[in-house]
Amino acid sequence: MTMLATEAASQAASFPILTALIVLPFVGAIVVAMLPGRRPELIRQIGVLFSGGVAGLAVYLATQFDSHDGGFQFEQVNSWIPDLGIAWHVGVDGISLWLVVLTGVIFPLVLAGIDPHGDPKPYTAWMLVLQAGSMGAFLALDVFMFFVFFEIVLVPMYMLISGWGYSERKYAATKFFLYTMFGSALMLVAILALVSLGSPETGLTFDLQALAEGQELATNTARWLFLAFALAFAIKVPMVPIHTWLPDAHTQAPTGGSVILAAVMLKLGTYGFLRFGLYLFPEATVYFAPLLVTLGVIGIIYGAVVATMQHDLKRLVAYSSVAHMGFIVLGTFALTTQGISGGVLQMVNHGISTGALFILVGMLYERRKTREISELSGLQQAAPIFAGVFTVAMLSSIGLPGLNGFAGEFLILLGSWETRRWWTVVAAVGVILAALYLLWAYQRVFHGEPTDADADTPEMRLAEFGLLAPFLAAMVFLGVYPAPVLERIEPSVDRLVSHVESHSDYLRPVDAPVVLPHEHSDDSHDEGGGDH
């Protein structure tokens, strides 16, 4: 900490909190790497200390965040490679804020509460690297810097899956690595093309804002570049049909890895769409929106249908992720304030509910050494509290009003209704299917008569409940009172939509006031706000 403090003092009068969010876990990783490997408890404590410090900073950031400002806050620019116009440029706005908080908070929970079942030292170090990399990706306002962090996170995740995963871990880790590398290779080409073609006359720049506000790319060029970015993000989300790395990665990853993968890493894709897709290529976004919305809706239905038929509980949750992420894509490319705000909220929600489900499945595996649905039965009889916690996480994932999932899903669907009516009608079917696959799985695993092995399944321990309690609290809080979160998201979303409007022929549906009787028919508006 002292090292960081001096560094901070020498840099600026005000504390560079965003840089600290990135650097602190890196420092932690180095410290952990230097600790003696024979003291696992100490390693864990140091890991929790550093990642917990990040959590504290992130939460502090949220309290200091100005909810009326839609622009970037806490910005910091330091030149890095000036000849190429590359800078260490960080900033946070309403779109990244809650992902930063989520990334901050979830790592210490994972490190404190989930046993890696393997050598804890490299595990903890890689986790901290992962936290730093994710933070960097969410905070970067320089395209090059973003790319670096976007790539950095692959390494620790690859290590976590291949080192601490289950039997098929090598295959899954390699698949995950190659798949995402393929996407980012294209993105790198697109970034270089964007910078060389889109930089202002004053010189090369990788600065996101300069490129977004100042570029004058030919329409076709921008569309090609958008596609390259979109492919990289679509793999990360992942969107159907380039999703099959996800079930393998999730199923083979250790519990902690699965939680981070779902809660943080998938969001790099949806966040990337917002920050680099919509912002850099507004015209192309509007042009390709029908395609992306369609893929999103296909993901919702397809992910749910395939999830229903899974035999492995973890694979089922993985496919439910495909469906949930489809909702976020739908909200994003609905291009309305409600749709995108709902999408941003849902990124956080999905991290909480799916994260909790992965933790629970992990605990189940620790108890029974199996995740096969057919080998489990009647667990509610043996472990009612475990079943109760699972039920809440399940209902949150299903989108029960009063819990967090509903707030996001509802806003997404309401937002997409105005611009993508028929897509919304189909997407809403996903709400039925979510109930089907989760309740059916629950019925088979938790209901029914327990066998001997089931009856001996240990109940949830206090420490385990302690790990899940923050998740449950977040589910209830975000379900009942999401207003403080939403009001910090909205100004930035509004600004982004306005940006898209001013750079394309898209106009969001008019925010008409309540129509009073006998004024005029409202049907003309309905069609006017229709599809583009």
Place this chain on the structure above:
Amino acid sequence: MLELVWLIPAFPLLGFLVLLAGGRVLGEPRAGWLATLMSAGSFAATLVVFAGMLGEDAQDREFQQVLFDWLPVGNLTVEAGFLVDPLSITMALFVTGVGSLIHLYSVGYMHNDPKYSKFFVYLNLFLFSMLMLVLGNNLVITFLGWEGVGVCSYFLISFWHTRESAAVAGKKAFVTNRVGDWGFMLAVFLIWGSLHTVTYTEINAAAGALTNTTATAISLMLLIAAAGKSAQLPLYVWLPDAMEGPTPVSAMVHAATMVTSGIYLLVRMNYVLSDDALLIIAIVGAATALFAALVAVAQHDIKRVLAYSTVSQLGYMFLAIGSGAYVAAIFHVITHAFFKALLFLGSGSVIHGMHDEQDMRYMGALRKVMPITGATFIVGWLAIAGVPPFSGFWSKDEILLAAWEQPDIGPVLWAVGLVTALLTAYYMSRQVFLVFYGEARWNDPRPEGVEGPESEVHPHESPWTMWAPLAVLAIAAVAGGALNLPVVGDWLVLEHFLEPVFAHPHHFTSGTTTKVVLAVIAVAAGLLGIAFAVQVWLRRKIDSSRLEPKFLTEAMYVDATYAKVAGGPGTKGFDLAATFDKVVVDGAVDGTGRLVRKVGELIQPAQSGFVRQYAIGVAIGGIAVVVWLLSGTV
């Protein structure tokens, strides 16, 4: 006093939280008493708010209380707020009133259940959700309650979850209801898209601007929602199975309160409902009423008869709404809550006394050993059979009259309703005679494959916590008609009270003669049904076997067909998708991987490690470059 409205749901919410945290510590019977107390507190709070409302002039009886903004984004504001008006307070009154009685009943009924306190956790959560549903000041809060009661219903149906059938029934109820929820959500989006509000008062103020097409679309989506929750064709299939839950649940959730949510929703949205949609609602209601009554005729399980009867009675309420007679619908909601809760609790008392036997073929003569249960059950029977002056007669009579006056196909709807009335009187008489009259068949040998009772059955009357609610409900079932009596001049209390809530208050146009003639015909139909049942089931003059064809016992195979489709082509289709994902989508990925490796292996010899070979390659390449450069200069 109106500002105390938040207390109404706060009581059961508090009860839920306390019981969730410390229910096990409290144990039996304290957990049950606490839950009952919270429910009663909620009833008391409702009475206070109701009294406050009566102090206002009729047109000023509309009060909103906003706690906070729930989902504020852009121009969307969803408030966490309450609307107190005659409709919501009427619903809240009978929900908390009947709910409290059923809480009390459960204290005795759930005696010795290992999950005693858990039951009351769910029961209080249910009451809270139900109150949010009826008291919410906008569609989304109502949806919160709507889903809340749905999930409580799921918990309570699968309460005895080690029983496979209970687990399946719970899931089925939730998923089927979700189909309705899909309609609910689209209705909200349609309203939002055209009126830019989800708040009831604002919707009502602006509804006139809706085109007929939009209004019809909204109405039909609301109908889908209501058909799910209120078990109408074709989404009714979950309700008969919901009887897997403990009997107090069947009484409260699946007869008196939750299943009337759909009726509440449609009545609440009466400003939006278009004429075209109303006709469809009436047809759905009439068809469901008749269908379920026919099926009820051939059921053997004491609760399944009542379940199909509930579906049928809910159909009456839809018929009333479809005919524009919203007051009649709410009137029937209330009287039905009284007599159906009474009948269900009575059946629970019977099942309790019979040591969990539910097959009516092994009952009989129970009125002698269970006098209070028997007497109150008979009151419920006369009420539902439409025998004057019991409450059911008055509300059903209003519905039939409204159906008769329906402008398009009124007489047809009326005739369907009349046949249903006859069937209702018949199957309820059959139930009463089978259960309470005739010979005691308690210990008759069961046919092969059917599990009988473990020891000899000695039926007994239930404890006071169980029969006291029966007595109160019986009084209500007798006198409930007084809420809306068309006979004594202007004694239409409910109608006048509810009138301000409606866009187009409904007025009967028929003359007194028509009214009287229709009423007499309806009573005659009921008596005919009873008389026929007497012949068959009491005097055994008619062979009963042909009156219970398999076609009806199996509920016309609707449910079986659903199950076949879901289990056959449905599962196959889903399986196909999963296989497609594994073989085709992922196969392509793995294939690409293998292809890359193959290509790599093919060109691997190039990387032989021999310097000689590399030198040749470099030389050839160098020559090629030189040739290319030279050719460029030419």
